[in-house]
Structure formats: structure tokens, C-alpha cells
Amino acid sequence: MEGDIKMKVADNRFEEKYIERIKKFPNQILDEHEYAIQQGFSYFASDKYKDKFIGKPPKGVKKKMIRDAIAGKAPLLGVFSNMLGTIRGMIQNFKDAEEYVVELEKTGRIVDESSICSESVWQELQKYAWDKHNVLIGFTEVPREYIFKRKALLFKYAIVCIQEMKEEAINKAPLIEASYEALRVYNSLGKATNDMTRWLKENHGIKCMACSPMGGLVDTVPLAQKAGLGGVGHNGLLITPQFGPRQRISVIFVNRPIFDFTDSKEHLWINEFCKNCRTCERKCEANAIYTNKIKNDTTGFVTSIDREKCYPYFSKTGGCGVCIKVCPFSKGNSSYEKIKDRYFSKEKKYIN
Ligand code: SF4
Ligand code: SF4
Numbered sequence: 001m002e003g004d005i006k007m008k009v010a011d012n013r014f015e016e017k018y019i020e021r022i023k024k025f026p027n028q029i030l031d032e033h034e035y036a037i038q039q040g041f042s043y044f045a046s047d048k049y050k051d052k053f054i055g056k057p058p059k060g061v062k063k064k065m066i067r068d069a070i071a072g073k074a075p076l077l078g079v080f081s082n083m084l085g086t087i088r089g090m091i092q093n094f095k096d097a098e099e100y101v102v103e104l105e106k107t108g109r110i111v112d113e114s115s116i117c118s119e120s121v122w123q124e125l126q127k128y129a130w131d132k133h134n135v136l137i138g139f140t141e142v143p144r145e146y147i148f149k150r151k152a153l154l155f156k157y158a159i160v161c162i163q164e165m166k167e168e169a170i171n172k173a174p175l176i177e178a179s180y181e182a183l184r185v186y187n188s189l190g191k192a193t194n195d196m197t198r199w200l201k202e203n204h205g206i207k208c209m210a211c212s213p214m215g216g217l218v219d220t221v222p223l224a225q226k227a228g229l230g231g232v233g234h235n236g237l238l239i240t241p242q243f244g245p246r247q248r249i250s251v252i253f254v255n256r257p258i259f260d261f262t263d264s265k266e267h268l269w270i271n272e273f274c275k276n277c278r279t280c281e282r283k284c285e286a287n288a289i290y291t292n293k294i295k296n297d298t299t300g301f302v303t304s305i306d307r308e309k310c311y312p313y314f315s316k317t318g319g320c321g322v323c324i325k326v327c328p329f330s331k332g333n334s335s336y337e338k339i340k341d342r343y344f345s346k347e348k349k350y351i352n
Helices: 013-022 059-070 076-107 119-133 176-204 220-226 269-275 279-283 307-317 335-343
Strands: 135-141 157-164 208-211 247-254 289-294 303-305
Touching (some): 076 176, 076 208, 135 176, 157 176, 157 220, 269 335, 279 289
Antiparallel strands (some): 208 247, 289 303
């Protein structure tokens, strides 16, 4: 499988070049773990999947998109502009990081004299992220184990960012309309992440690098859980108090531990809750969600999702999303609190 991997849209040549260059400085970067596995979009960019890759929707889906556009049901131009915007944003990530790579190549290290930020800068950033972009953030250190195979990071701290996908659109899953929403948020969160990165650089001189929600350097789901933003559900998705499983995740990598970590285990009860729910498992048309988790790497992070079973259905429908739609945490933005209250009630029971 490894030899088959061909970098396509999601792992553009800018990323390839960036990885190749920084890997020449193993003592200055955070490199992949020796047991790292191929995940993210690179996995589906292999020869095995090349005709079904997300940047190239299957024929039936393409026809449906065009039919919807003609019938005025889908913003075809919007879909393409979101695709282009997402790709443009990803490329920008690596162009913006060029100054650090050049510094590393010239001097053998990256000098960073930025000081630890006060709590007020964190609050300022939180406010900027929410007021301007409807983005929520957390801050943590990246465990090496979360870096994907053949990837590496220049900076080992992470501002993890989440942005909501609207319930009304996700409720249409597995129709393509739900995927239009995912695509909209990939673009919108990508732009927000690039803008917040610029804000940190320009206002506080912080050395940092944006990573698109479609970027494939690290596994953002357990990273967001570590940063205290939510818990990982049986559907393999981050579940947060604000949006349930309806969000995309991006990262801004930072050179120094400039903020207090927001790490928390307060959402880990979701894991126990899922044991008595399993709605996503029952509703998955592809039977891709197993009752028992599969441990296939060294991260200590296990999953119930069989990607080999998920992907054909995901591809056929142009993005599926049923396991997001049916999750009880997806029903309105106060569902997390309601479910939590019931779960921790005296009876410790939840009626779905
Ligand atoms: S995306 Fe669809 S096919 Fe894949 S696990 Fe979720 S419900 Fe199943
Ligand atoms: S549908 Fe149920 S089991 Fe699946 S992630 Fe949501 S709460 Fe957990």
C-alpha cells in the first residue's frame, strides 16, 4: 500500500516539498512516530482509491450536483468556489511557513524570542476567533504519536480550532447537500485559520503555522480531545458541548508554549455514554462502525470505524455523514448539556 501512495489534492506538492525540507533537520522538528500510520486524506489518495478520491467526485454524484444546480437546489458555483478556496488555503499554509523553513536551512534552527503570553492575550485571541469567525479554540502540546506517517511538524504546540456545520444541512445526510455544508466549512475554517495565524504574527510576533481543516499532518480528532474541546464518540468524531459532532477541525502550530494548556478530561464521559447508545453503529448503511474498537496503532487512540468499509459508501454518496446526523449530540446546540444532565442524574440512565 505504501508504495502506491500518490500525493493528490489534499497533500499538495507544497506539503511534500515542505516535509522533505524540514526532515533534513530531525533535531529541530517534531517527526512522525516510528509506528505512525497512514491516515487522513493521503490514505485515500492511493492508487486503490484514485478514481474515487474526494477531489474527484464519482460520476453519479457529479451528475446530481449539476442537476441540483440547474434546478436551483445547489449552489454549484459555491461548491466549486469552496473547493478552490480550500485548496488555495492549504497552499497558503505552506507559503506562509516558507520564512521558517528558509531560516532553518540557513541557520540550522529557528530562533524564537517571543515571550509567554498573558492570559489576556489568550482571551483576546478567543474573542477575535469567535467574533470574527465563529471559531472556538483550545491550546495543547502535540503528542508525536498523533503525527501521520511520513509527516513532520516544525512546531510542537497547537491552537486547535473548531467551526460548526449547520444542523439543517447535516440533517440531509447522506444526500450530497450535507457534503456541500462540509465543503463550505472546510473553506470557511481554512480562511479563518489563516487569518488568525496572521493576527498572531502581526500583533504578537508569534512564530506559528496554519494547518487547513483538510490538511493531513496530524490526527486532529484526538488532538482536539486532548485540548479539552470535546470527547471522541463511537462514530470516531469529536463531540463538543457547542456543536455535538457537527464541526470541522483545524490547527495553528506554535513554536513555544505561549499560553496555558486547556487540556481537560471533562468530556471523556461521552465514551461511556456511547456504549449504551450505538445509534451511529445501527444506522450506518455500510456496517462500517464496529461494536468493539480496533487498535491499529501505538497512539493509545483506538477507533470503531473500519475505513475500508466506510469509504466506498462515503464515496458513492459524495460524503455520507449519516453518523453525524443520527448522533443525539447533533440535535440542537444544547443537546450536550441535556444529555449530560440525564446521564449524570441519580438514575444514571439515558432514554434515547
Ligand atoms: S460516514 Fe457513513 S459509511 Fe462512513 S461510518 Fe459514517 S455512517 Fe458509516
Ligand atoms: S450516535 Fe450514539 S454511540 Fe454514536 S457517537 Fe453519537 S452518542 Fe456515541
